Amino acid sequence: MTSNRLVAADATVEIVAELRRRFASELRDRNGEPPALGASVRVLEKTPKNALRVPFLLEVFPNARFVFLHRDPRANLSSIMEAWRSGGWVTYRQLPDWDGDWSLLLPPGYAALRGRPLEEIAAFQWNAANRTILDDLAGLSNDRWTSMTYEGLVANPSAEIQRLLGFAGLSPDASFEQYLSRQLPLSRYTQSAPRPDKWRQNEEAIQRVLPQVAEVATRLGRWPLTSAAV
Numbered sequence: 001m002t003s004n005r006l007v008a009a010d011a012t013v014e015i016v017a018e019l020r021r022r023f024a025s026e027l028r029d030r031n032g033e034p035p036a037l038g039a040s041v042r043v044l045e046k047t048p049k050n051a052l053r054v055p056f057l058l059e060v061f062p063n064a065r066f067v068f069l070h071r072d073p074r075a076n077l078s079s080i081m082e083a084w085r086s087g088g089w090v091t092y093r094q095l096p097d098w099d100g101d102w103s104l105l106l107p108p109g110y111a112a113l114r115g116r117p118l119e120e121i122a123a124f125q126w127n128a129a130n131r132t133i134l135d136d137l138a139g140l141s142n143d144r145w146t147s148m149t150y151e152g153l154v155a156n157p158s159a160e161i162q163r164l165l166g167f168a169g170l171s172p173d174a175s176f177e178q179y180l181s182r183q184l185p186l187s188r189y190t191q192s193a194p195r196p197d198k199w200r201q202n203e204e205a206i207q208r209v210l211p212q213v214a215e216v217a218t219r220l221g222r223w224p225l226t227s228a229a230v
Contacts, residue, residue, distance in 0.1 A: 002108065003052070003106050003107055003109075003110065004049040004052045004053070004105060004106045004107070005053070005107070005108050006053040006055070006056035007055045008055045008056060008058065008059050010056050011056050011059030016059060016060050019060050020060065023043060027043065042168055042169075042170060043061075048104065048105050048129070049105060049106075051105065051129040051132060051133050052107065052128070052129065052132050054066065054132075054133065054136035054137060064144075065143075065144055065167065065168060066145040066146075067145070067147070067164060067167070068133055068137060068146070068147040068148070069149075069150060069153070070130060070147065070149060070150065070220055070222075071151070072150075072151065072199075072222060072225070072226075072229035073126060073210070073213045073216075073222065073225075074203075074206050074210070074225065074229040075198070075199045075229040076126055077119065077122045077126055077202070077206050077209070077213070078198065078199035078201065078202045078206060079199075080104060080121075080122040080125055081118050081122050081202050081205070082191050082192065082202075083103055083104055083191060084103045084118055084121070084122070085118070086191055087103075088191075089104055090102070090103050091103060091104060091105075091106065092106060095110075097114065098111065098114055099114060104125060105128070105129055107124065107128030107129070107132075108128070109124075109128075110124070117205070118205070119202070119205035119206060119208060119209045120209055120212070122209070123209040123212045123213050124212075126213055126216075127212065127216050130216045130219075130220060131216050131219075134216070146163075146164070146167050148160055154184075157180065157184050158180040158181070196229070197229075199229050210225075
């Protein structure tokens, strides 16, 4: 295992065929029903590892559209650190060139972080994911991808989701509009209850690595940082 990065050359004929077959066999709508035979569908896939796989995914699904969801780096770094400490997000056991287990996304060059503090590992993961997405999406036309902020989604989920539906060429039905009228539930993967200042429990460590994420944060339009992080 070297990383989660996949590029177009990794999409062999056999791998593409197998992935398409597996996705098709697992397709379900919100009621748990498979699509009708021959129906045209949009598949929503949000695996974090795909942050490093845009060129590969374009080979597997040539008509794919991408939604880039990004978040204030301080809150994101704190969340990554919390996930590591919990021990519940281990993705690789006894990773080669690493001391023990690895959690969450595995970017190229991870071995250089061996023995480094947790906040530096979190900054490395955040940088790798966001920089790779920005670089990979840069070559696509504007109609193939869009971005949204976590903060904007939380503040106005109905408007943001309606915008995304339009981007994807979809229309909400009455049931979905009713769902959007209610407060969004917490993700089942939520480690602990969200609150605007939760990142401050790791503030001292996060402040040490903010210079390491400044370049990518600037590209995201998030630098200089505002006073709050959701």
